[in-house]
Amino acid sequence: MDVMRRGLVLLVTGAWLGCQGSNDMVLQADTAPGSGAGAPSSAADGGGTAGASGAGTTAAGMAGAGGKPPAAASGGAGEGGPPSGSAGSGGGGSAGQSSAGTEAAAGSGETAGESGAAGTAGNPGMGVAGESAGEGGAAGEAAPAGAQDPDCDFNGIWVAKQVTVNEALGLPQSSNNWYYLEFKQSGTTVEVSRHFDCGIEVAGSATVTFSRNTLQALLTRNEQVGRKGTLAKNGSSCKFEMGKFWSVRGGDEKRFLPNGTRDSADSIAQVQAANPLPTPANTAGAVDTESDGKLGVAVQVSGIITGTRNSVQRDWTRWFTESGFEIQPSTDWKTDLTVRADFDNQESILDPTSGLLVSGSIPKAGAKHILKLRFLGRDASDPRVSAFVKATDVDTCFAIQDGLPAEQLE
Numbered sequence: 001m002d003v004m005r006r007g008l009v010l011l012v013t014g015a016w017l018g019c020q021g022s023n024d025m026v027l028q029a030d031t032a033p034g035s036g037a038g039a040p041s042s043a044a045d046g047g048g049t050a051g052a053s054g055a056g057t058t059a060a061g062m063a064g065a066g067g068k069p070p071a072a073a074s075g076g077a078g079e080g081g082p083p084s085g086s087a088g089s090g091g092g093g094s095a096g097q098s099s100a101g102t103e104a105a106a107g108s109g110e111t112a113g114e115s116g117a118a119g120t121a122g123n124p125g126m127g128v129a130g131e132s133a134g135e136g137g138a139a140g141e142a143a144p145a146g147a148q149d150p151d152c153d154f155n156g157i158w159v160a161k162q163v164t165v166n167e168a169l170g171l172p173q174s175s176n177n178w179y180y181l182e183f184k185q186s187g188t189t190v191e192v193s194r195h196f197d198c199g200i201e202v203a204g205s206a207t208v209t210f211s212r213n214t215l216q217a218l219l220t221r222n223e224q225v226g227r228k229g230t231l232a233k234n235g236s237s238c239k240f241e242m243g244k245f246w247s248v249r250g251g252d253e254k255r256f257l258p259n260g261t262r263d264s265a266d267s268i269a270q271v272q273a274a275n276p277l278p279t280p281a282n283t284a285g286a287v288d289t290e291s292d293g294k295l296g297v298a299v300q301v302s303g304i305i306t307g308t309r310n311s312v313q314r315d316w317t318r319w320f321t322e323s324g325f326e327i328q329p330s331t332d333w334k335t336d337l338t339v340r341a342d343f344d345n346q347e348s349i350l351d352p353t354s355g356l357l358v359s360g361s362i363p364k365a366g367a368k369h370i371l372k373l374r375f376l377g378r379d380a381s382d383p384r385v386s387a388f389v390k391a392t393d394v395d396t397c398f399a400i401q402d403g404l405p406a407e408q409l410e
Contacts, residue, residue: 147185151329152231152238154183154190156378159388161404162317162341165367168359172367173204176406180388180396181224181373188232190242195224198397201406206303212394213290214298219393222247227262229319237326240339242319250297250350251278251312252285268314268344277312277348286312286350296350301357309357315345319371333375341369372404 147153162177178198184191199215202208210218229242246262258264258271266274278286278295286295296310318341321327325340349358363369376384388399 147231148187149233149238149329151331152233152327153185153331154231155185157182157376157380157382157385157389158373159376159400159404160371160373161400162319162369162371163407163409164317164341164343164369165364165409166345166361167364168361171205172364172408172410173202173361174406174408176201176203178397178400178404179224180393180400185231188230190229190231190240192224192227195227196220196393196397197222198400200299201401203406203408206301206305209300209302211290211298211300213292215397216394217289217291218249218297219397221253222249231327233329236329237321238329240319240321240327244316244318246314246316249313250289250295250310251287251314255285256312256314264316268316268346271314272346277314277346278350279348280350280353283350294351305356307352307357309349310351311347311349313345313347315343317341317343325368325370337373337375339371339373341371343369367409370409374404 147155158181160179160181162179164175164177166173166175177200180194180196180198181192182194184193196219199210199218200208224245227242227245229240231238231240233239244263244265246257246259246264248256254260256275256277258266258275264271278284283295288295289297292298294310296312299309299311301307301309319339320342321339325338327337327339344363345361347360349360352358376382376388379385380389388396388403390396390399
């Protein structure tokens with residue numbers, strides 16, 4: 001998904017593309033006098049994160065008839081108590097940590113009746129975080145914790161453009177790769193919750209693009225959903241890091257990715273040595289991306305060179321902040337953010353087999369590849385979203401391309 005698919009670089013004249021307090025609450029079980037039943041284990045008031053599971057602490061036995069029950073300790077259920085905690089009613093906080101139950105003390109009657117029998121050992125209890133559904137209600141799901149720093153918070157909807165520079169025959173070519181991204185953040189952990197690639201355009205002495213059919217075909221491939229990074233306050237700025245993400249276009253993703261989580265630290269050379277891409281002589285693993293009768297992904301070239309190039313591409317990309325590319329804290333990100341990008345790529349050209357269209361490329365040494373991020377809002381109700389999000393994902397992609405125009409880097 002991460003489209004470093006821009007592992008395409010067009011060199012013309014050899015130009016190519018590269019391309020959620022918080023006192024823990026105990027709910028006592030309703031039991032008959034003298035039953036000795038303990039209370040369920042504590043559950044946090046709604047919204048917190050679950051505590052570590054374990055068995056509950058001692059609950060005192062209930063009093064005999066007419067007797068007044070002594071207070072129950074927090075934690076595990078006595079005999080008849082449930083093995084898992086029910087939610088406490090009210091506010092927010094973290095779930096308590098239970099410990100192993102011991103024998104409950106015998107209850108004594110304050111007025112009439114015999115003393116209640118000693119309760120049996122409490123069963124292990126397990127604290128569960130969540131909102132209560134009324135007094136004694138069942139625990140609900142934990143609410144998102146949210147960002148650690150409200151002004152370093154990426155929760156919401158974003159669009160992005162990555163610009164990388166490749167070089168072929170000494171000529172630089174800038175590959176613009178567009179993305180639709182939704183982030184969720186808990187603490188300092190940022191995770192991609194929705195994503196699709198929105199095409200590539202290589203700008204230089206010639207122009208290289210994806211057709212609508214190619215863009216449509218790639219929407220559901222190389223998805224970055226689940227990709228994780230970090231965003232945290234670091235002095236007067238927000239430090240951002242998203243680790244490596246590998247993509248494959250024009251070939252079987254599972255077959256040619258270095259690992260299932262797409263985050264391999266291996267180099268392109270190491271991955272190629274272990275798992276070579278298809279070639280014109282051995283096309284095993286190549287796929288007809290556009291169903292146009294040709295294996296590989298097709299790119300359209302226009303300008304001083306015109307034609308279609310079909311290839312299998314493999315690349316990785318990484319995003320991060322560094323000096324000169326800092327993120328200034330904000331609660332609404334009203335201006336675009338520019339951070340650094342790093343990448344490497346390879347391409348095996350299947351068609352044609354000769355001419356300028358088969359020229360290769362490499363990342364330009366020393367180039368400051370970048371990622372531009374534009375915040376649209378926390379959710380779809382923000383009016384900024386409608387400027388980009390259209391009826392179809394393909395039309396959304398074209399709106400992203402128009403809103404973040406292609407550019408050239410040196």
